[in-house]
Amino acid sequence: MKIIVVGATGTIGSAVTKELGGRHDIVKVGGTSGDVQMDMTSSDSIRRMYETIGKVDAVISTAGNAQFGPLEQLTQKEFEVGIKSKFLGQVNLVLLGRDFVNDGGSFTLTSGILSQDPIPGGAAVTPINSAEEGFVLGASIEMPRGVRINAVSPGVLEESMEKIGAFFRGHVPVPGWKVALAYSKSVEGRLNGQVFRVW
Ligand SMILES: NC(=O)c1ccc[n+]([C@@H]2O[C@H](COP(=O)([O-])OP(=O)(O)OC[C@H]3O[C@@H](n4cnc5c(N)ncnc54)[C@H](OP(=O)(O)O)[C@@H]3O)[C@@H](O)[C@H]2O)c1
Numbered sequence: 001m002k003i004i005v006v007g008a009t010g011t012i013g014s015a016v017t018k019e020l021g022g023r024h025d026i027v028k029v030g031g032t033s034g035d036v037q038m039d040m041t042s043s044d045s046i047r048r049m050y051e052t053i054g055k056v057d058a059v060i061s062t063a064g065n066a067q068f069g070p071l072e073q074l075t076q077k078e079f080e081v082g083i084k085s086k087f088l089g090q091v092n093l094v095l096l097g098r099d100f101v102n103d104g105g106s107f108t109l110t111s112g113i114l115s116q117d118p119i120p121g122g123a124a125v126t127p128i129n130s131a132e133e134g135f136v137l138g139a140s141i142e143m144p145r146g147v148r149i150n151a152v153s154p155g156v157l158e159e160s161m162e163k164i165g166a167f168f169r170g171h172v173p174v175p176g177w178k179v180a181l182a183y184s185k186s187v188e189g190r191l192n193g194q195v196f197r198v199w
Contacts, residue, residue: 002027003187004049005061006040006093007187009033011159012110015176016062027053031063040064040089043096049099058187059097060108061090062106066125068167074124082128091135094149104146108186109136114199119167129153133195140193145194148192152182155199174198 001024006027007013007075017026038049067078090109095182114122115129136151143149156168158175182196
């Protein structure tokens with residue numbers, strides 16, 4: 001299969017690329033890195049990416065920012081980061097990519113454990129992950145031509161503990177290879193409208 005991985009150079013994306021790269025043709029997309037550069041907060045940039053790459057069998061997104069911060073300091077601005085980047089960025093990957101995915105292909109988006117298991121400082125992140133999962137469920141029953149859509153909801157990765165582990169006290173970190181298997185199940189399996197929770 002020809003597979004776009006948005007965020008391929010990131011922590012999750014590189015584990016996904018390692019898992020799938022041996023048996024598929026991966027097009028790595030990043031903000032500043034990878035084979036093709038794209039800004040997921042811009043519809044024009046997403047459209048250009050699809051026009052550059054052409055038809056594919058699967059699109060995986062392992063990218064999207066959301067803003068952490070204590071509830072008492074949150075303003076609308078912090079929520080807008082997640083809405084524009086992680087939520088609408090991934091939604092637009094589907095809306096603008098519909099015609100670029102071959103019959104029977106798939107989209108796999110990324111949410112995260114905070115939709116189910118909140119942490120202090122995550123009040124602007126939890127609703128973004130929930131919205132992402134809601135979009136996957138809603139869109140899954142209307143996808144055309146046998147195209148499927150799923151989300152992967154990872155727990156905090158072992159590989160990310162040094163950077164963000166202090167936010168996730170008491171959480172059991174999951175290895176990247178295990179998270180990557182959920183993306184494999186989404187792309188190489190047949191399930192639709194699912195959230196694969198890996199924690
Ligand atoms: N890591 C975890 O423990 C964990 C757990 C649960 C959920 N998640 C979620 O998984 C996603 C990826 O996390 P990660 O830790 O793997 O992130 P990461 O290591 O920071 O990697 C982010 C990737 O996204 C790309 N990117 C950044 N901004 C972009 C933009 N505007 N347009 C297109 N691509 C962009 C980056 O490319 P460049 O570097 O070239 O810009 C990079 O390849 C996030 O949504 C995060 O919330 C992560």
